[in-house]
Amino acid sequence: MEQAPDDWSDTERGLWEAFRHGEVYDLRAGSGPADLLLPAPAGHTTRPGDEEHGPDDPFTAGEWGPERTVRAEAIARLLLHGPAAAPGKVAALKLIGARVTGEFTLAGGRIGCYVEFQLCRFDRKLLLSEATAGTLRIVSCALPRLEASRLASEGDVHLARCGIPGGVRLTDARIGTDLLLNQSAVGPDAYGRAVSADGISINQDCEAERLDLLGELSLRSARIGGRLSLRGGSLRAAGPDNPNAINAARITVGHTLYLSGSEDANWTGSRTVYGSGYGGSTAAAPYRDTTHTPFRSWGRIRLSDGRFDNAVLITNAEFRLGEGEELALSRIQTPELRFTCDTPPTGAVSLNRARIGNLVDAPAAWPTEHHVSLTGFSYESLRPTEPFPLERRIAWVDSGREFRPEAYEQLAAALRRDGADEDARTVLYAKQRRRRRTLPLPGRIWGHLQDAAVGYGYRPGRAAAWLVLAWALGTAYFAAHRPAPIKADEHVVWNPALYAAGKVLPLIDLGQNGWDPGPTGQWVATALVLTGWVLATTAVAGVTRLLQRG
Template sequence: MLFDNILKIARRLIMSYVLLMKRYMKINFLKLLIIILFIMNTSLCFASQNGTLLLKLAENKFENLTTQEIKLINCTADGKLLDFSSMNTSLNDPLQYEKWGNDRSIRASVIEWLCTDRDAYQFITHLGIQLKGAYISGVIDLLFSNINFPLLFQKCAISDGIILLHSELKSLYLPGSYVRNIIGDGVTVNGNLIMNNGFSSSGELRFLGGKIFGNIQCDGAIFNNENGYAFNADRIEVKGSVFFNDGFKAIGEINLVTAKIENDLSFAGSSLQNENLVVINADRLRVNGNVALSEGFKSNGQIRFLGAEIGGNLQCNDCSFFNNNNDAFLAQGMKVNDNIYFTENFKSIGNIDLLGIVIGGSLEFMNCEITGYLKLSNSFVNEYVLFDSVRIINTANDAIIADGMECNGIIHFKKGNYIYGETRFVGATINGQFICDDVHFFNNNNKSLNLAFINLKNTLVLTDKVAVEGETRLVGAVIDGDISIEGAELRNSSGYSLRADRVSVKGSVFLRQYLLVDGIVSFSSANILGNFAVNNIKQSPYYKLDLRSANVGVLWDSQDSWPSKGNLFLSGFEYNSIRDESSFSSEIRLQWLNRQPNDSNKYQAFDYFARILKDNGYIDDANSIMYNKEVEITKQMPFLEKIFRKLNYYVIGYGYKPWRLMIIISIIVLVGSLVFKFAFRNNLMLQTRHIHLKPKPFFYSVDLFIPIIDLRQSKYWTPITNKIISRKILKNTNFKIHSKFIYYYFCFHIFAGWISTTLLIASLSGLIKIINKSI
């Protein structure tokens, strides 16, 4: 045949030329090898029998086939690659296709004909069309085509794009090529869709509702469609994996809304740019494998996974998100069957919003930094949440928002953590422990660590490497284990450093080991079944302890934990016992009770502590406490009431020292016996009845003074009221004594007796104590 003869002649001429050059010009062996390979490659594209037949069909279709198109037809018929690459590698960049010239140009219509003509199809091998380094002019329009062989366009320039609307391909390979855009709505690719190794585009790559039965590989590609869709695959179904790895770059949005991917989705080492807009939209995405945003991944814009489902892990390792003052990663309602990792120098300038997510495994933040907030509200984590070497900074408001979160494992702030802004776990349910080993919470003068209404099935732990600047809040929390805050620093001089009002603790509360407190500690209305241990507190002048209406099992405190005068609030505070027996001393506890403010609410604490002392057998100490309570009450009384209470104090010691009255009674009786002795001797007493008894001044004084006894003395003699006697006191001085003075004393003696006897009985019976309590 003609082409065979031409081939033989050309090969002989070239070989003769090569031998001549080698003999006389000593050419380099490498150059010789390159020339030989070029000859072999070129010779392969000369017509075979299938090529001749295919060429005839093409000539009937096209009147003016170029040499390049003839080569393509022949190579396609033989299943060979047609390579138009230049020996000068600088001329092989598809983006510089305008410099290539016509000797590398092929019309798109020729490729369309090869793909769609039924007569041509029988001459095309299973290797399909293979083209390298060519410029394809015009749009490759394969609308509604069914192509059963692969298409390979390697380092080609397809400047007018490709149309694959509702077509079916075996596979499409575009490694290193430049394609303006691809319109592939409803396309089906039975193999792989390859756009990698330097592939680039300048418009939208659209595969809406497409089906890919292999992988989509875009490693090292560059998609550029600024402010538009760089890759638009809404509702696409991929039976393999989707890779945007190894230096992949996109300017514009990657749209994977409601896409379904059987295996993995990976953006490892990629860079995405769509400033202030969406870079990845994966809302309602379904991925059965892993999703990787890792290995140097970078994004500028918002990443969205709203309502997405991931069958494996979500890996955000060694990557950076940027969407300043907005959500950098928005994944509300996402479901991840395994784990989520934000680790290995992960950085985000912008919020991480994981509201309502469901995680079948764990959630880890390690060696990462977030500028903005982290939202975990109403989320569910089946295993644990770990914060290790994490910095979260949100100067505007909340740093961590986990309200209503549920976690079956522990929440652990392990080491080197710094949280600037409020950390919120309000109403969260944690089935494990909540442990803060090494973390600095900072939200000065505001709520810093907010665990209000948390339902914690285990223990809350804050260790000696924890510092909280701002309020630590446990209001209404329910904790089945202990609260252990030992050696930490709680600073909020302008308000509450620890507020645990209405907290319910089934275990114990430990505030000790040189815990530094700079502010108010409040357990008002708390219910603690175990110990309430407050020991070795490092205080500031702003330290206050509020235990009003709290109820604890065992009070275990030390004097160095007591705040200064006026800063201890104990009204309504109840406890079943005191652990340290030395603390039962009334002398020590009086110091504790008197640290309360001087108001009417302080005295209930005296009553309750006295009751505890009595229950434990410390009767004298209990009475001492109650006595000192009355002393404190007297100090606060108005002037007139204070006078009567002072009399009460001096006479019977508010009912707790009746021996004082007994001394007074003894003195009055003795004085009375002397007065009446004088009266009897000087005939100042009149016998009222004729009896044979002699008067006994002492018994007369007793009988007259104590109205409830009868010694047969007082009713038989009474003072005379109209007699005056004179007694010489000094040498020339007489002292006149009127019998009325005896009568006046007689009346006083009776009156004093009635009052003293009544007070004594009331004091001994406890009636005075009851009256004091009711006042």
């Protein structure tokens, strides 16, 4: 039987035997089930103040002696060139409560066994770049930094409840099943990135609930086969040199993106890194009757060009955006966008050229003061979670910095599909009034006349009212200025009301054509004819639209 090297300590020899038998090697000072502790806040190596959780807390400054110390090179020896498993056993590294000293380098290596670290403290960063592994679990551990670009795993990679003040790099990594980052606290690297995972491929879910980041979460061109959950997360940009809280341009998510609150009942007192029910709600009470930790971010959010095959859920979220920063959802594609924040983002929201199926929103969720950009934004239907007055919906499409007629037309089309034809006409009427403000002075004057007279054709009742007024004025004038008959030998019965009606409705002969109105009356009659043509045509067109659908 192969023996541990002679220069290994007694502690390391014990790890050798535990590895051969696939057993847990527990170096904690205490006993009983391991309590998976939460890390220090993002950016901190240890917890501030006197907050401690006993001698086995890896996130405090307490000293761990040689009886709990294992060299990184000894662990690397086991993982890369370890002994054969004991008969009837499967070799595995399961280490709890150890201090790992020295350079931990597994870059480019092949790790053929199950690996799990719990409540461990690493003195130096972990180097796993271009390594190949099965399942790797690092849970409730303190480590300065993780370098794992182009890591390839066949199973899960867990980095839950870890404190990593120097950041995580997973660029172009390939995760066979799930990536778990729940409740970890990660600080920034030299470029202001806390988690750099551009180009990562995750076959199933990426769970990062209640993640605490100081620095950018970078997921550009990432591909996630299942869901991406950031429920209850707290993400802060590192500073002015890198103002991004999330940079996930061109991301592809096979199911749902969650930027939402996390139900406290699922996590309070939980002894696992999954909360209760793997992030799902276990409470039967309605959402507003339970307590939640909202998703919070400070800094720019970029999800532009993302593809989300099921939905994007932005609920119970708080976005603190500085000057010039925005929540960028430009050109995203998803069957459903749920935007129901209790408080609106403090900066701009861009949905330019996004393509959505159902838009589920609430009036209070959107920022005001021209901070919503909807250029080319298309959606099939509107499904507000609470009453959304049409006036506020029109203000929503007009909340961009410039006039965009397609935003009004898209809203009108969605309302027609829901059978709200009158609301759709109101929206198109508002579009004409908003367009008027962009015209030069002559165009604005003409627009005011059209608006007052016929409501740009969307208020046919107004045209009919003006028609009646023109007839009444004509009747009054010709009643006071009776014209002479054209032919003295013809005795036509004079009726000023019918005479004025014949001018206002020139296609109808009411038997009053045998009168000569005189020079002044001729101008009045001509004005009545022109007014009648314009207003009657507008009224007929409006009635026709009333009888049409779509």
